[in-house]
Amino acid sequence: MIKSMKQMAVITLALALGLALGLAWAAPAALAAGELDKIKAAGKIRIGVYSDKPPFGYVDANGVNQGYDVYLAKRLAKDLLGDESKVEFVLVEAANRMEVLESNKVDLVLANFTVTADRAKQVDFCKPYMKVALGVVSPAKAPITDVAQLKGQTLIVNKGTTAEIYFAKNHPEVTLSKYDQNTEAFNALRDGRGVALAHDNTLVFAWINENPGFVAGIDFLGDLDSIAPAVKKGNNELLEWVNNEIVTLGQENFFHKDYEATLRPVYGDTIDPETVVIEGGVLK
Amino acid sequence: MESAISIFLEGRNLARLMEGVWITLKISAASVLLSVVFGLLVGLLMISRKPALQAATRFYLEAIRVMPILVLLYMFYYLPDKNWGLHFEAQTVAIGVFTLWGTAEMADLVRGALTSMPAHQRESGRAIGLTEGQVNRYIIIPQAVRRLIPGVINLTTRMIKTTPFIYFISVPELLKVGQQIVEISGMKNNMASFWVYGFIFFLYFLMCYPISCFSAYLEKKWQN
Numbered sequence: 001m002i003k004s005m006k007q008m009a010v011i012t013l014a015l016a017l018g019l020a021l022g023l024a025w026a027a028p029a030a031l032a033a034g035e036l037d038k039i040k041a042a043g044k045i046r047i048g049v050y051s052d053k054p055p056f057g058y059v060d061a062n063g064v065n066q067g068y069d070v071y072l073a074k075r076l077a078k079d080l081l082g083d084e085s086k087v088e089f090v091l092v093e094a095a096n097r098m099e100v101l102e103s104n105k106v107d108l109v110l111a112n113f114t115v116t117a118d119r120a121k122q123v124d125f126c127k128p129y130m131k132v133a134l135g136v137v138s139p140a141k142a143p144i145t146d147v148a149q150l151k152g153q154t155l156i157v158n159k160g161t162t163a164e165i166y167f168a169k170n171h172p173e174v175t176l177s178k179y180d181q182n183t184e185a186f187n188a189l190r191d192g193r194g195v196a197l198a199h200d201n202t203l204v205f206a207w208i209n210e211n212p213g214f215v216a217g218i219d220f221l222g223d224l225d226s227i228a229p230a231v232k233k234g235n236n237e238l239l240e241w242v243n244n245e246i247v248t249l250g251q252e253n254f255f256h257k258d259y260e261a262t263l264r265p266v267y268g269d270t271i272d273p274e275t276v277v278i279e280g281g282v283l284k
Numbered sequence: 285m286e287s288a289i290s291i292f293l294e295g296r297n298l299a300r301l302m303e304g305v306w307i308t309l310k311i312s313a314a315s316v317l318l319s320v321v322f323g324l325l326v327g328l329l330m331i332s333r334k335p336a337l338q339a340a341t342r343f344y345l346e347a348i349r350v351m352p353i354l355v356l357l358y359m360f361y362y363l364p365d366k367n368w369g370l371h372f373e374a375q376t377v378a379i380g381v382f383t384l385w386g387t388a389e390m391a392d393l394v395r396g397a398l399t400s401m402p403a404h405q406r407e408s409g410r411a412i413g414l415t416e417g418q419v420n421r422y423i424i425i426p427q428a429v430r431r432l433i434p435g436v437i438n439l440t441t442r443m444i445k446t447t448p449f450i451y452f453i454s455v456p457e458l459l460k461v462g463q464q465i466v467e468i469s470g471m472k473n474n475m476a477s478f479w480v481y482g483f484i485f486f487l488y489f490l491m492c493y494p495i496s497c498f499s500a501y502l503e504k505k506w507q508n
Binding site: 051052053054058059060061062063090091092093095096099100102103104105181182183186187210 | 294295296297299300358361362363364365366369371451452453454456460463464465466467468470472477
């Protein structure tokens with residue numbers, strides 16, 4: 001019986017494998033049509049956004065996507081497809097923002113994506129709509145105000161972020177403790193698993209506004225970077241459309257409206273919008 | 285405590301967590317079922333005396349074992365689309381990857397259960413005139429199944445606890461939903477992570493504990 005069972009096993013596995021391959025080949029291959037036409041034909045644009053990075057991209061208590069990036073995403077959908085609801089939000093992480101574009105899982109990524117030369121080798125960035133530098137947040141009782149204080153100490157960063165890259169490259173004397181999620185990283189800071197946490201200053205401002213025991217001892221570090229939408233490498237049609245859109249939106253001060261709607265409630269009135277917002281895609 | 289309850293009562297938070305539970309349960313249940321079926325088949329192939337089959341199944345087991353789940357998810361979700369334009373639904377890929385992994389583990393359990401059976405049992409069975417099939421049916425398989433149960437239960441709970449990795453392919457399972465809630469509640473309520481993760485711990489316990497109980501019940505029942 002074992003022998004016949006073995007034969008059965010071989011046959012069943014062969015069938016399962018054949019079925020899987022068959023399904024794989026039956027999947028429609030990507031059409032070579034224009035990228036914009038494809039989106040229009042689909043009736044929706046797929047945009048990769050964060051689901052847990054308030055105030056840029058998050059899911060609110062009712063399960064609805066919100067934030068500075070989402071505000072722009074909805075407007076792009078409205079201008080391209082005539083209805084701001086014609087956007088499918090795909091949840092992305094810092095760690096898979098490149099992959100979702102390279103593998104066609106989304107048309108556009110609006111996930112607080114800082115433009116860097118390395119990233120630009122893998123994806124194409126549109127004109128920027130926000131600017132950012134690094135901020136270092138530490139407990140008010142033991143503030144870190146200078147990078148020199150971090151020597152030999154543990155600094156908390158998120159994997160794949162500008163902060164990690166900057167410190168790994170420029171300050172190898174600082175021990176980095178790396179986390180996947182912002183939640184975990186900030187919890188690590190609260191628990192004292194590092195003397196400070198480095199992240200985009202835009203996020204740091206938001207967090208200390210709600211956490212009085214902490215200060216942004218260093219509020220500007222590294223280069224002034226820009227944040228931009230990203231498309232798949234070579235998707236020039238969508239790239240140009242988004243670029244034109246950003247210029248046009250600048251004429252109506254769209255990104256200041258976006259700031260008022262999504263960022264001011266979180267930053268409070270102490271932060272000048274001009275330190276964050278870029279209008280018309282021109283970094284000043 | 286009041287602040288804790290308000291987190292779960294706000295908006296659809298509780299319902300969203302339950303949707304997360306559903307995704308976790310759905311993916312692990314489907315994967316475990318498929319793993320058991322394929323694992324039995326592959327396990328039988330593993331004890332084959334044909335060197336080629338042995339080598340092939342061995343290679344499969346070791347290859348899956350050394351690969352982190354994230355790598356497998358990447359290989360089956362992002363790579364096919366990147367290289368050949370093949371798109372699979374994220375949840376299908378999740379079930380596929382977990383099944384690949386579960387099948388390898390399950391097959392090794394089956395192999396272990398069958399080869400751990402003393403040779404004299406088969407010989408004694410044959411000596412009293414049972415056919416090869418009868419020996420398998422009445423002597424080997426019933427005992428092998430009992431030896432399998434603890435391993436299968438262990439595999440099931442491990443699978444449930446490994447589902448959070450599917451955040452990497454954009455599936456919002458229980459833990460990811462929890463993180464989303466912590467991120468918006470946590471800005472204002474610094475106990476949010478404690479309550480939300482605590483509740484999630486409790487939900488995972490509710491998912492895994494009945495399975496352990498069932499296993500204990502079976503073991504007790506079969507002792508007599």
